[in-house]
Amino acid sequence: MLAITQINFNGIDGLTARFVAKPKLTADSVIVKMSTMPVSPTDWKLESDQHATNENLAQLPRIIGIQGAGQVVEVGENRNQSLLNQRVLVINPAGTYSEYVRSTNPDWLFLLPDAVSNEAAAALSASTALTLKKFIDVSDADNIVLTGANSVIGLTLLQLLHNESRRIYPVVTSESLTYFKEQMPSLTAYTSNQLPQLTGKTLILDTVGIVSLLETLVARTTEASVTSIVIMKDPGLPNFTFIHDDFNADDYRMFIHQLATGELKPLINRAFPITETKKAQHFAKETHSRGRVLVAF
Ligand SMILES: NC(=O)c1ccc[n+]([C@@H]2O[C@H](COP(=O)([O-])OP(=O)(O)OC[C@H]3O[C@@H](n4cnc5c(N)ncnc54)[C@H](OP(=O)(O)O)[C@@H]3O)[C@@H](O)[C@H]2O)c1
Incomplete structure (x- = not known):
């Protein structure tokens, strides 16, 4: 089967499309035929830097990707047989950019309702956003500034913050002001140079x-704290604090439900064929x- 593999740390162009053995079904696993996978900054960072994230994902060679959507095509005897032929979102730190993925952890497999497309599921990036939201919820800050809004x-975080009563100051590049307005018409975005002088406690959340x-933004506040992902x-x-998301299966079930009800809007850019994974990563970067840029079989 075709798999996109990282065999070195030479960056995006070091990726290789290889034919590897299809994973074998075991009693405790299911085999998912993959359809759609997301392209995220974590991918290209890991392709050039072993220590780019705090997870130990960069043991080489490795099939890239940790999330994707597809269809269950084989079910092991110890697993729920009704999974057969279901569309699913699968989390697999051992790689998802391959024609077939063997999924052994039932907590990392999520059934997709008809209302949630493979693209919407693959693009789901709500886990880190929810971690940031929980951080905001316990913060006593008067103002919230968000870089890379x-x-x-x-944008996922801002959707989760729809009930936030404190003032939110989204910060974007000048090239992204119009796009931001289309996505979040109720909020005013600022470039870093436009941010007004803020008084009181300001929590600066950083996704960039x-x-x-961040220094430019701190200079516009009287009492800042900075939290970066x-x-x-x-x-x-x-x-300063760095935060990262901890995987939580219940949160993923909630996000999929929210996608189905429309409470969470999928953020999808465009899809490339899997054979153009390098092109897709260059485009996204x-x-x-x-x-989210996607890659599809
Ligand atoms: N800690 C964790 O647990 C965790 C988990 C997942 C991801 N991450 C990290 O979170 C970050 C965001 O991920 P994402 O998928 O949301 O990224 P994304 O959609 O690709 O967005 C990147 C953002 O950075 C902005 N940006 C890039 N260069 C900039 C510059 N020179 N000045 C100002 N803004 C700039 C972009 O603005 P424009 O669009 O205007 O260029 C965009 O808003 C990534 O670095 C990723 O690795 C962390």
């Missing part, structure tokens, strides 16, 4: 990871964020 995680941008070590910013 048009990013997939940023550029220290100079990108910068792992404190670069000398006030009250080198263009402004307009929803």
Whole structure:
């Protein structure tokens, strides 16, 4: 079967399309025929830097991707037989960019209702957004500033914050102001230079990871704290914390339900064929964020 494999740390162009053995069904597993996988910054970061994330995902060679949607085509004898032929979202840290994936953990397999397409499920990036929301919920800040507000995680977070009563200041690049307005008409976005001077406590949430941008924003506040999902070590910013999401199966079930009801809007850019994975990653990396780029069989 075809699999997109990382065999070195030479970046996106070091990826290889290889034919590898199809995984064998075991009593405790199901085999998923993959349809759609997301392209995320984590992919290309891991392809050039073994220590790009705090998870131990970069043991080589590895099939890339950890999430994707497809259809169950084989079911092991110890698994629920009604899974056969169902569409699912599968989480598989051992790789999802392959024609077939063997899924052994029932908590990492989610049935998709008719109202949730493979594309919407594959693009789901709500786990980190929910971690940020929980952080905001317990914060005593008066103002909330969000960098990369048009990013997939940023827009997902803003959807989750629809009941937030404190003032939110989304920060985007000038090229993304129009897109942000289309996505979030009820909020006013600012470029970093347009952010007004803020008084009181300000929580700056960062999805971009550029220290100079954060320093510009800190300079516009009287009492700031900075929380990043990108910068792992404190670069000398006030009250700095790095946070990362912990996988939670119940949260994923809730997100899929919210996609089905329309409470959560999928953020999808465009799909590339799997044979154009490198092109898809270059496109996602080198263009402004307009929803999740996908790769499809
Ligand atoms: N800690 C965790 O648990 C965790 C989990 C998943 C992902 N992440 C990280 O979270 C980050 C966001 O992920 P995502 O999928 O939401 O990314 P994304 O949709 O690709 O968005 C990237 C954002 O960064 C902005 N940006 C890029 N260069 C910039 C610059 N020079 N100045 C200002 N803004 C700039 C982009 O703005 P434009 O669109 O205007 O260019 C966009 O808003 C990634 O770095 C990813 O690795 C962390």
